[in-house]
């Protein structure tokens with residue numbers, strides 16, 4: 424059964440930019456009611472003004488458990504239910520494994536992994552209490568990455584957070600199935616957002632210029648595919664299907680993938696030469 428987007432309540436973290444923002448715009452156009460979280464409240468307010476419909480914005484740092492709880496509580500207060508929770512907030516640092524500090528690791532896990540878990544722990548008990556709508560009590564959508572199935576050089580810690588999110592999604596999907604709560608993990612390839620600028624600034628590595636054979640999707644394309652998976656929940660969404668096939672075959676031939684990745688890694692310039 425296709426879930427109706429009109430009046431569907433969707434909570435989205437990391438809605439102030441990139442994929443989260445594009446998803447918010449696309450869902451608002453289709454009549455969904457949104458609760459949007461991110462740290463930059465000014466960006467959320469700006470976005471809200473451009474959206475048709477009554478939406479909620481809540482300043483949220485997903486690395487803080489109380490912020491995750493507040494976002495969910497405010498959404499329940501305003502809308503009375505949550506149909507889809509999109510755990511999208513996240514970032515990466517372009518830095519080698521060995522150069523990554525304990526603080527880099529702790530902070531990235533706090534946002535990408537603990538933030539996901541804290542939002543889930545706040546929202547799922549609410550979903551459990553609600554009547555099904557179009558066959559589902561709710562849906563949890565977790566923004567992993569293609570890098571959640573194959574580690575990327577110079578994004579190793581980031582990849583580890585994305586693997587962790589996939590592990591959570593796979594287990595949760597089975598745990599919640601009988602309660603009519605769907606779980607979908609999302610695995611985009613490189614997407615044109617601020618992600619790489621942020622990763623480069625934080626990591627101090629100069630990244631390869633896209634266009635040298637690397638495919639990147641637009642945030643609007645990824646958002647459109649995510650909408651398809653909100654209407655018809657599925658276990659995994661790969662917005663660029665060939666990546667799914669390449670990554671799956673790659674698990675059987677790790678040394679071949681290592682060679683390809685070696686070429687990619689070679690394009691990274693270390694800080695002293697940037």
Ligand SMILES: NC(=O)c1ccc[n+]([C@@H]2O[C@H](COP(=O)([O-])OP(=O)(O)OC[C@H]3O[C@@H](n4cnc5c(N)ncnc54)[C@H](OP(=O)(O)O)[C@@H]3O)[C@@H](O)[C@H]2O)c1
Nearest residue numbers: 437439440441442462463484485512513613614616617618
């Ligand atoms: N772009 C890609 O190539 C790509 C590929 C695969 C997966 N992804 C995933 O897609 C998601 C969105 O990234 P993007 O590409 O849209 O990057 P982006 O344009 O940099 O957007 C990141 C969003 O996450 C929010 N965010 C970061 N830390 C946060 C925190 N502690 N609490 C709340 N919000 C936080 C940011 O908002 P504030 O700064 O306002 O808090 C922003 O809205 C991430 O999980 C990323 O890992 C991206």
